[in-house]
Amino acid sequence: MNKKFVSPNVVEYMVNKLAALGLLLFLMCSYLLLATEFDLYEFTEYLSNLKIWGLICGYALVTTLLIDLIRYRWIAFTVQTGVLLHCLAGFIVFFPFMGISFFSVIAGAVGSLCAFIYAFSSYLFQRKKKFLWVILLVFPLLLSVRLYDFTSKKGWTVEETNSSFSAEFEHFNGKHEILLSLKKGEKVTSYLSFTQIDEGGYGYHILDHNEEYVGIKELEESEEEGTQAIEFNAAQPGVYKIIVTGDELKGKIDVNWEID
Structure with missing residues (x-):
């Protein structure tokens, strides 16, 4: 794998990861809007659960940092392997809390899909850097939307x-x-x-x-x-x-x- 995937510049590296996270959140929020039939009050109520969103973001960032650390310090592997490791991390996270069941498998499949989007987006933004700053606007936009009462x-x-x-x-x-x-x-x-x-x-x-x-x-x-x-x-x-x-x-x- 080309080592430009992780920039030696820490700021650029973190911007890349946050942009990938922003794109994932944008897609998740788009799904929520469709699922709530564009009920903005219900949508903002979902956004207001900061603990859940914090866990999602925190787990994504910690996981990707660990995978990149392993890749560049100890074991070199391809982009495809890195994406698969992200998907595996997204899949197994539910089992310690939900046990092995039909619902945990479904939740794991959704988590794996989200992890794939995140890992692929991070790689994509290394090649399309002009989209980074646009996607980063997702965070202040979501924070401002959730503060408005659509009752x-x-x-x-x-x-x-x-x-x-x-x-x-x-x-x-x-x-x-x-x-x-x-x-x-x-x-x-x-x-x-x-x-x-x-x-x-x-x-x-x-x-x-x-x-x-x-x-x-x-x-x-x-x-x-x-x-x-x-x-x-x-x-x-x-x-x-x-x-x-x-x-x-x-x-x-x-x-x-x-x-x-």
């Missing part, structure tokens, strides 16, 4: 008190945040009721002051159909969020809470 509301009518929230709407696709200022150790019991007129979907979750998911305890459902009682505790003081979500939903949402 859409139509006919949105709200009634609020210190311990309740109610909204009626003709259309709701996205999220709405209900803010609770809590002291350490306070317990919140909340009753969430969703009245669904159309076939849209709905859901809810709790975030703490660090935008981390809060564990909740589901209590026995109310006798009233569609009402769910939940309970959670404030591990630290701060502003917590009860987030209700709608997926092309028409109807009404009622949320009541008690703080002890």
Whole structure:
């Protein structure tokens, strides 16, 4: 293999790897857009899971650095062998977590395909360097897109008190945040009721002051159909969020809470 594949210039080498990663992320995001039928709110929710994206990027970069280190320090092998090693790394990563099963094989096949795209892109950008900087724009673009809230509301009518929230709407696709200022150790019991007129979907979750998911305890459902009682505790003081979500939903949402 031609040793120009890895530039002696560390900056140029890392730019190449980041550009290849940017192209992979662009293709993955294109697939997500198609899979969500261009629902920009759902798309940005996928982008907001920084832990998953960080693991994907980190694993890709560490793997390719190790393969290149082996290639140029200890064992010389061809470009084709390097690509195969990337594919193998993308395939086996799921087995320690999922075991050997049909689903882990499918996940491994997808990981192998992503690894192939990444390794091939890195090689391609060594020959087509003018595309490097264009592809690198993917990172700031994705960061800026995920910060925008694409929630859409139509006919949105709200009634609020210190311990309740109610909204009626003709259309709701996205999220709405209900803010609770809590002291350490306070317990919140909340009753969430969703009245669904159309076939849209709905859901809810709790975030703490660090935008981390809060564990909740589901209590026995109310006798009233569609009402769910939940309970959670404030591990630290701060502003917590009860987030209700709608997926092309028409109807009404009622949320009541008690703080002890």
